[in-house]
Amino acid sequence: MALDNPTTQAAVTTADKVFEQMLHAIVEGTIKAGSKISEPELAKNYQISRSTLREALNRLEKCHLIERKANVGSRVVECSIAGLLEIYVVREALEGMACRQAAMNMTEDEIIEMQAMLKQHASAKALRDGVSYYQEEGDLDFHYKVILGSHNKQLINILCGQLYHLVRMYRCQFGMNSPRATKAFDEHSRIIEAIADRDGELAEMLMRRHIAASRKNIENKIAQQQ
Amino acid sequence: MALDNPTTQAAVTTADKVFEQMLHAIVEGTIKAGSKISEPELAKNYQISRSTLREALNRLEKCHLIERKANVGSRVVECSIAGLLEIYVVREALEGMACRQAAMNMTEDEIIEMQAMLKQHASAKALRDGVSYYQEEGDLDFHYKVILGSHNKQLINILCGQLYHLVRMYRCQFGMNSPRATKAFDEHSRIIEAIADRDGELAEMLMRRHIAASRKNIENKIAQQQ
DNA sequence: CTTGTTATTATTGTCGACAATACTTGGTTT
DNA sequence: AAACCAAGTATTGTCGACAATAATAACAAG
Numbered sequence: 001m002a003l004d005n006p007t008t009q010a011a012v013t014t015a016d017k018v019f020e021q022m023l024h025a026i027v028e029g030t031i032k033a034g035s036k037i038s039e040p041e042l043a044k045n046y047q048i049s050r051s052t053l054r055e056a057l058n059r060l061e062k063c064h065l066i067e068r069k070a071n072v073g074s075r076v077v078e079c080s081i082a083g084l085l086e087i088y089v090v091r092e093a094l095e096g097m098a099c100r101q102a103a104m105n106m107t108e109d110e111i112i113e114m115q116a117m118l119k120q121h122a123s124a125k126a127l128r129d130g131v132s133y134y135q136e137e138g139d140l141d142f143h144y145k146v147i148l149g150s151h152n153k154q155l156i157n158i159l160c161g162q163l164y165h166l167v168r169m170y171r172c173q174f175g176m177n178s179p180r181a182t183k184a185f186d187e188h189s190r191i192i193e194a195i196a197d198r199d200g201e202l203a204e205m206l207m208r209r210h211i212a213a214s215r216k217n218i219e220n221k222i223a224q225q226q
Numbered sequence: 227m228a229l230d231n232p233t234t235q236a237a238v239t240t241a242d243k244v245f246e247q248m249l250h251a252i253v254e255g256t257i258k259a260g261s262k263i264s265e266p267e268l269a270k271n272y273q274i275s276r277s278t279l280r281e282a283l284n285r286l287e288k289c290h291l292i293e294r295k296a297n298v299g300s301r302v303v304e305c306s307i308a309g310l311l312e313i314y315v316v317r318e319a320l321e322g323m324a325c326r327q328a329a330m331n332m333t334e335d336e337i338i339e340m341q342a343m344l345k346q347h348a349s350a351k352a353l354r355d356g357v358s359y360y361q362e363e364g365d366l367d368f369h370y371k372v373i374l375g376s377h378n379k380q381l382i383n384i385l386c387g388q389l390y391h392l393v394r395m396y397r398c399q400f401g402m403n404s405p406r407a408t409k410a411f412d413e414h415s416r417i418i419e420a421i422a423d424r425d426g427e428l429a430e431m432l433m434r435r436h437i438a439a440s441r442k443n444i445e446n447k448i449a450q451q452q
Numbered sequence: 453c454t455t456g457t458t459a460t461t462a463t464t465g466t467c468g469a470c471a472a473t474a475c476t477t478g479g480t481t482t
Numbered sequence: 483a484a485a486c487c488a489a490g491t492a493t494t495g496t497c498g499a500c501a502a503t504a505a506t507a508a509c510a511a512g
Contacts, residue, residue, distance in 0.1 A: 012296045012503095013465065039494070049467045050494090051277065058284040064383070070238045071473050071494060083379070089323060090380045097319035153309070154316045157290070158384060238473095239495065265464070275497045276464090297464060297503050 006144050007160040015055035018046050022056060026065050026076055027169045037066065037074040063165045077166075079173050081222055087166060088215035092208050094159055095143065099191060099207035102149035103200035111196050114145050118192055121185065140164070142188050146207070149195070176218075184210070232370050233386040241281035244272050248282060252291050252302055253395045263292065263300040289391045303392075305399045307448055313392060314441035318434050320385055321369065325417060325433035328375035329426035337422050340371050344418055347411065366390075368414050372433070375421070402444075410436070 011017045022042075025031040043053045057074055060066045066074045077083075106114075121138045147159045170176070187210045194203035237243045248268075251257040269279045283300055286292045294300045303309075332340075347364045373385045396402070413436045420429040 015465080016296070040492090051468090052466055054281075054494095055284075055465085058281075062288050064380075070242070073474095073494070086378045086380045089327065089378055090320070090384070093319045093323035094316070097315060101315065152312045152315055154290075154312045154389075158316070163380075241495080266462090277498090278496055280464095281495085298505095299464070 005160055005164060006148060007156060014048060015052045015059075018048060018053065019056040019059045021046070022060060023063070023065070023165065026060070027165065028172050031076055033076050033169075033173060034078045035076050037076065039073070063162045065165060065169065077169075079170055084170050084174070084218065085215060087163065087170070088211060088218070090163065091159075091167070092211045092215070094155060094163075095147065095211060096204045096208040098147045098150040098152070098155050098159065099195070100200040100204035101152050101155070102146050103195045103198050103203040105151040106149040106195060110145075110149055111192075114142075114149070114192055115196070117141060117145065118189060121188075139184060139188075140168075146191070146195075183213075187213070231386055231390060232374060233382060240274060241278045241285075244274060244279065245282040245285045247272070248286060249289070249291070249391065252286070253391065254398050257302055259302050259395075259399060260304040261302050263302065265299070289388045291391060291395065303395075305396055310396050310400070310444065311441060313389065313396070314437060314444070316389065317385075317393070318437045318441070320381060320389075321373065321437060322430045322434040324373045324376040324378070324381050324385065325421070326426040326430035327378050327381065328372050329421045329424050329429040331377040332375040332421060336371075336375050337418075340368075340375070340418055341422070343367060343371065344415060347414075365410060365414075366394075372417070372421075409439075413439070 008020075011020055022031065026033075031037075037057070039050050039053055039057075043050045046053065057066060057068070061068055061074070064077065066076055068074045121142075144160060144164075147156055150156065187206065191203060191206045191210065194206055234246075237246055248257065252259075257263075263283070265276050265279055265283075269276045272279065283292060283294070287294055287300070290303065292300045292302055347368075370386060370390075373382055376382065413432065417429060417432045417436065420432055
């Protein structure tokens with residue numbers, strides 16, 4: 001599926017496969033947020049040994065999707081508003097920097113590819129009901145490309161390897177299909193321009209505003225609901 | 227020991243203890259960077275089962291200190307100049323943001339405590355040979371306090387929980403006792419001022435410059451050596 | 453002599469059982 | 483009746499052995 005993470009490599013071992021299944025289950029809420037994880041029960045469900053289940057749990061912990069306490073057990077992380085805002089703060093910092101680095105380090109080919117992707121999104125947006133499509137896959141695709149374009153292993157690992165699973169979880173569980181789609185598209189467009197101009201400073205600033213705008217959009221929504 | 231990480235909680239299980247031992251061994255180079263890890267051999271060394279060794283290895287992987295490939299094994303990460311610079315880039319982004327958040331979220335008590343710490347560092351610096359002391363423990367203490375002051379769980383986890391082990395590893399292996407000690411002290415002083423003034427924007431900028439200066443210092447050193 | 457193939461060895465992944473710790477239930481005491 | 487203590491139950495941590503995969507060595511063919 002197109003949504004899949006660029007850092008995930010082919011699942012070869014059975015622990016890998018169980019990890020992926022549980023990843024989807026947690027992201028989509030099949031395994032409820034905040035629920036306790038029973039090792040014997042899950043091991044029976046997936047028809048595997050507890051050892052290999054624990055291996056899978058370790059990977060989930062690496063993504064900050066579950067939390068373990070010694071001699072007590074694992075819990076799926078809770079989805080709180082505060083937690084969501086914390087993630088946005090981290091994203092603003094990291095993706096902003098990733099964008100600056102992308103402006104410095106992206107190859108010409110990568111830039112061309114990204115521009116092509118944007119054009120494709122534009123037509124998709126015009127043709128279809130579009131909004132929801134762009135919001136979901138298109139937005140993630142764009143952010144992934146920028147992050148990978150930074151050519152910074154640490155940045156890529158933190159953002160794509162761990163943080164973005166949490167982002168997807170929040171999007172699923174809070175049912176976010178915000179009306180920012182068209183606005184977000186214009187912002188993406190300007191960011192790519194800055195990268196193509198090799199203007200790292202501007203690229204960082206635009207990306208930070210782009211993410212901060214999303215955060216404020218959430219904050220407003222929350223404020224309205226109350 | 228004072229250097230220890232604020233996020234590390236008491237090691238209760240044996241896997242925890244082995245993890246800590248290996249952590250120190252890798253950071254200090256007793257277990258060489260880039261070397262392959264033999265599970266049977268290490269299990270015998272620490273006199274534990276392979277299962278609990280693998281548990282420890284999983285935690286090391288979480289800190290990005292080792293890398294695993296399916297059906298092949300684990301290797302200690304390599305310490306390259308490029309890798310070091312990548313870490314500085316991430317720190318500039320994350321600690322800059324942490325500093326901004328600290329200016330917004332730190333309690334008055336925390337600020338007072340941090341000011342006291344700085345004063346203590348100042349006297350220690352004046353009295354002793356100082357330079358090396360301040361460089362090592364004092365610098366880390368300061369950065370830890372700012373990060374914790376952000377009150378952002380994600381930031382704290384990423385920085386204190388994973389990245390700083392790598393930072394310490396690089397400091398050990400590359401033998402860094404740079405002559406920036408006095409300059410760094412002044413920079414710390416100004417950063418605390420900005421936080422006390424609740425000026426998040428300035429605090430972030432100063433922290434970013436502080437870290438960028440360290441990075442450029444390294445870059446210059448490298449350039450000289452060649 | 454080099455290259456490709458096969459057999460052997462060693463390492464990693466997985467399993468089920470046991471030990472240690474935490475939770476629960478029932479009883480006792482104030 | 484409420485709070486504390488104790489025994490029993492369930493869950494997690496640890497262990498040693500087996501199965502599957504990868505690295506190595508020996509051998510054969512070109």
